[in-house]
Amino acid sequence: MALDPSTARIGATWHLFSGGQPGSNRHATSPDGTTYLFDREMTFLRDGVGQLMANGTAVPGGTRFYTFDSIPSAPGRQPGIGSVFTADGVSWTVEPGQRLAPDPASPLESSGVKDPAGARLPDDSYLMVYVTRIP
Numbered sequence: 001m002a003l004d005p006s007t008a009r010i011g012a013t014w015h016l017f018s019g020g021q022p023g024s025n026r027h028a029t030s031p032d033g034t035t036y037l038f039d040r041e042m043t044f045l046r047d048g049v050g051q052l053m054a055n056g057t058a059v060p061g062g063t064r065f066y067t068f069d070s071i072p073s074a075p076g077r078q079p080g081i082g083s084v085f086t087a088d089g090v091s092w093t094v095e096p097g098q099r100l101a102p103d104p105a106s107p108l109e110s111s112g113v114k115d116p117a118g119a120r121l122p123d124d125s126y127l128m129v130y131v132t133r134i135p
Helices: none
Strands: 003-010 012-021 025-030 037-042 042-045 051-057 061-070 081-086 114-120 126-131
Touching: 003 061, 012 051, 042 061, 051 081, 061 114
Parallel strands: 003 051, 051 114
Antiparallel strands: 003 012, 012 025, 025 037, 042 051, 051 061, 061 081, 114 126
């Protein structure tokens, strides 16, 4: 089963991430982007909370996958969008901080943000779309 799959080509290899066990992500690779071989579960923690992979995009020096908390919220924690980075598709680093935090002054993101998709635009700026519940 592949829940919310997302792919990115890194070098000559296609990488696919999909939802796995709570707080972890299934990882598969493909040489041609059509047939994938599952190779492992990957868990990324940001501040002790498992991150779910959402969308990958090429950035200078490598690839960034945007992530979100696997649990809606933890006491004292503001759920937001984070990221992991790889230069080679093998070694992954959780980047510190958040790429997008809900605006506490606005009720529009009161239940948090999740399922981000980011894209690099021709002028080298980035566009992000994401899911939230607007009351």
